[in-house]
Amino acid sequence: xxxxxxxxxxxxxxxxxxxxxxxxxxxxxxxxxxxxxxxxxxxxxxxxxxxxxxxxxxxxxxxxxxxxxxxxxxxxxxxxxxxxxxxxxxxxxxxxxxxxxxxxxxxxxxxxxxxxxxxxxxxxxxxxxxxxxxxxxxxxxxxxxxxxxxxxxxxxxxxxxxxxxxxxxxxxxxxxxxxxxxxxxxxxxxxxxxxxxxxxxxxxxxxxxxxxxxxxxxxxxxxxxxxxxxxxxxxxxxxxxxxxxxxxxxxxxxxxxxxxxxxxxxxxxxxxxxxxxxxxxxxxxxxxxxxxxxxxxxxxxxxxxxxxxxxxxxxxxxxxxxxxxxxxxxxxxxxxxxxxxxxxxxxxxxxxxxxxxxxxxxxxxxxxxxxxxxxxxxxxxxxxxxxxxxxxxxxxxxxxxxxxxxxxxxxxxxxxxxxxxxxxxxxxxxxxxxxxxxxxxxxxxxx
Amino acid sequence: xxxxxxxxxxxxxxxxxxxxxxxxxxxxxxxxxxxxxxxxxxxxxxxxxxxxxxxxxxxxxxxxxxxxxxxxxxxxxxxxxxxxxxxxxxxxxxxxxxxxxxxxxxxxxxxxxxxxxxxxxxxxxxxxxxxxxxxxxxxxxxxxxxxxxxxxxxxxxxxxxxxxxxxxxxxxxxxxxxxxxxxxxxxxxxxxxxxxxxxxxxxxxxxxx
Numbered sequence: 001x002x003x004x005x006x007x008x009x010x011x012x013x014x015x016x017x018x019x020x021x022x023x024x025x026x027x028x029x030x031x032x033x034x035x036x037x038x039x040x041x042x043x044x045x046x047x048x049x050x051x052x053x054x055x056x057x058x059x060x061x062x063x064x065x066x067x068x069x070x071x072x073x074x075x076x077x078x079x080x081x082x083x084x085x086x087x088x089x090x091x092x093x094x095x096x097x098x099x100x101x102x103x104x105x106x107x108x109x110x111x112x113x114x115x116x117x118x119x120x121x122x123x124x125x126x127x128x129x130x131x132x133x134x135x136x137x138x139x140x141x142x143x144x145x146x147x148x149x150x151x152x153x154x155x156x157x158x159x160x161x162x163x164x165x166x167x168x169x170x171x172x173x174x175x176x177x178x179x180x181x182x183x184x185x186x187x188x189x190x191x192x193x194x195x196x197x198x199x200x201x202x203x204x205x206x207x208x209x210x211x212x213x214x215x216x217x218x219x220x221x222x223x224x225x226x227x228x229x230x231x232x233x234x235x236x237x238x239x240x241x242x243x244x245x246x247x248x249x250x251x252x253x254x255x256x257x258x259x260x261x262x263x264x265x266x267x268x269x270x271x272x273x274x275x276x277x278x279x280x281x282x283x284x285x286x287x288x289x290x291x292x293x294x295x296x297x298x299x300x301x302x303x304x305x306x307x308x309x310x311x312x313x314x315x316x317x318x319x320x321x322x323x324x325x326x327x328x329x330x331x332x333x334x335x336x337x338x339x340x341x342x343x344x345x346x347x348x349x350x351x352x353x354x355x356x357x358x359x360x361x362x363x364x365x366x367x368x369x370x371x372x373x374x375x376x377x378x379x380x381x382x383x384x385x386x387x388x389x390x391x392x393x394x395x396x397x398x399x400x401x402x403x404x405x406x407x408x409x410x411x412x413x414x415x416x417x418x419x420x421x422x423x424x425x426x427x428x429x430x431x432x433x434x435x436x437x438x439x440x441x442x443x444x445x446x447x
Numbered sequence: 448x449x450x451x452x453x454x455x456x457x458x459x460x461x462x463x464x465x466x467x468x469x470x471x472x473x474x475x476x477x478x479x480x481x482x483x484x485x486x487x488x489x490x491x492x493x494x495x496x497x498x499x500x501x502x503x504x505x506x507x508x509x510x511x512x513x514x515x516x517x518x519x520x521x522x523x524x525x526x527x528x529x530x531x532x533x534x535x536x537x538x539x540x541x542x543x544x545x546x547x548x549x550x551x552x553x554x555x556x557x558x559x560x561x562x563x564x565x566x567x568x569x570x571x572x573x574x575x576x577x578x579x580x581x582x583x584x585x586x587x588x589x590x591x592x593x594x595x596x597x598x599x600x601x602x603x604x605x606x607x608x609x610x611x612x613x614x615x616x617x618x619x620x621x622x623x624x625x626x627x628x629x630x631x632x633x634x635x636x637x638x639x640x641x642x643x644x645x646x647x648x649x650x651x652x653x654x655x656x
Binding site: 038039082087090091096097098100101102103218224227228232235236238239242243245246247248249250251252 | 490511512513515516517518520521522523525638639641642
């Protein structure tokens with residue numbers, strides 16, 4: 001440990017591992033450490049032994065769940081948007097060669113007490129119980145408008161200015177009902193609350209286009225998922241880093257973030273050893289007041305409640321789908337934030353056969369978080385085992401340019417990885433001093 | 448038509464026992480005295496043609512240095528069909544480390560994995576610290592294949608990979624024709640291929656224009 005590094009990375013969550021991989025490819029000398037003896041940090045996937053060790057200290061996993069090694073239970077519920085930014089990074093870095101992906105079988109939305117498939121084709125839209133006959137016509141016009149939109153062709157704008165008019169204006173122009181707005185804004189644009197309605201329409205437009213183009217890519221849902229769980233993603237990027245010379249140390253306690261008299265980063269102390277580096281990047285858990293390093297460098301920016309539920313049946317009303325996302329828009333259950341359900345199963349090699357793992361989550365609004373996810377839990381049917389966590393979402397208090405200490409964000413409540421990639425771009429820019437450019441890679445033709 | 452198989456092979460062993468050199472000799476028939484630690488290759492492939500016309504393609508995963516601080520990811524062991532665990536015959540401690548790796552494999556890898564224990568640097572026999580008898584006895588007890596090799600001279604290298612190749616296909620279930628491993632090509636994949644889809648989305652865009 002007496003070498004000096006360009007960058008020390010603390011925590012092997014997905015954000016840190018992507019950064020570590022990209023920095024190593026760029027030629028930086030990287031030391032990557034984690035206090036845990038497994039990869040993934042908060043975005044790990046755990047086997048049964050690890051899962052029970054984390055949530056039920058004095059209890060062994062029940063024998064009714066099958067083999068320990070068959071399990072890879074995600075700690076955070078997220079799916080990959082097929083045409084999204086994470087997919088671009090996966091393809092660009094070629095880590096896809098370590099991973100296999102499967103589709104998520106369906107995307108559902110809760111409306112008026114029942115769940116329905118989010119229509120993915122015109123046929124499905126026509127048959128969808130989400131809208132009445134006249135509403136379907138209006139929705140069709142709305143989607144045609146979005147699809148045909150060309151910035152440079154004002155004839156396609158129908159008098160709308162995406163950068164000035166609000167989404168409310170757009171909804172009103174097409175006369176869409178509030179319930180339809182709910183499923184478009186929450187199940188397609190994937191907004192967690194209704195703040196977007198009163199803002200300029202362009203971001204919502206882009207999100208809906210991303211959803212529909214992702215949907216078009218594989219057909220069943222806009223999401224894909226790595227076999228063996230989300231924990232494979234950080235592992236794949238860690239391997240990329242290692243292949244380009246990155247050094248990996250797991251199970252390594254971090255005792256101190258060492259700074260000089262000006263508060264600038266010097267190194268990281270573990271036990272009696274201190275490793276020096278020019279910069280440090282780490283997840284918030286290494287920089288909070290409760291962390292080993294002592295000094296508080298992050299602020300609490302709200303909380304997320306997540307219930308990992310083990311089921312012995314598919315979720316009712318989803319045509320026995322092996323995997324689904326269900327969104328309960330906030331208005332439907334008189335909340336300010338949506339409730340999400342993400343389900344995967346043995347099809348994705350994350351649990352034993354005939355077991356389903358569903359995670360119900362939302363942003364905490366009250367002092368009784370578990371009650372807030374009750375509408376989601378009720379959709380699951382009998383729950384065999386349930387692990388509930390309430391976690392703070394931390395954000396760094398400084399951008400790191402002054403002290404060379406760069407802190408990533410906690411995993412938020414969104415149902416996908418787009419904000420994780422935003423954070424990667426953001427940290428990269430601060431660490432490297434220029435934008436992260438993913439050059440277009442030559443695509444291997446495998447017909 | 449001749450049968451073709453593809454298998455994932457993982458390398459294990461202490462740092463500096465010659466894991467990468469062994470593969471370099473096997474794949475490219477080269478040796479470099481002052482080889483730096485592994486850098487830059489996701490994995491290498493090499494094909495072995497057996498006498499009965501069977502072709503075995505190895506997809507060889509190097510540790511990329513992640514073994515140094517015991518930080519190999521579960522992904523590394525996943526779906527490995529065979530493992531070559533390397534020790535250095537001039538370092539008795541490296542055999543102890545090899546035993547640890549074999550225990551780790553027995554814990555983490557598929558139970559049907561074929562394991563070969565490989566005593567490398569046989570060209571340095573004058574400095575030998577691990578006797579052939581000791582290593583062979585241990586290999587027999589654990590049901591492992593065993594050989595001594597020299598990545599430097601090439602002695603025994605092709606032979607051990609051929610022996611592994613011979614042992615593999617007969618043990619593999621028929622379904623794993625192309626191996627359950629994540630091949631570098633899309634052959635053998637059952638899920639969605641992101642690279643391929645990237646292409647079709649591009650052509651899709653063109654249609655819209």
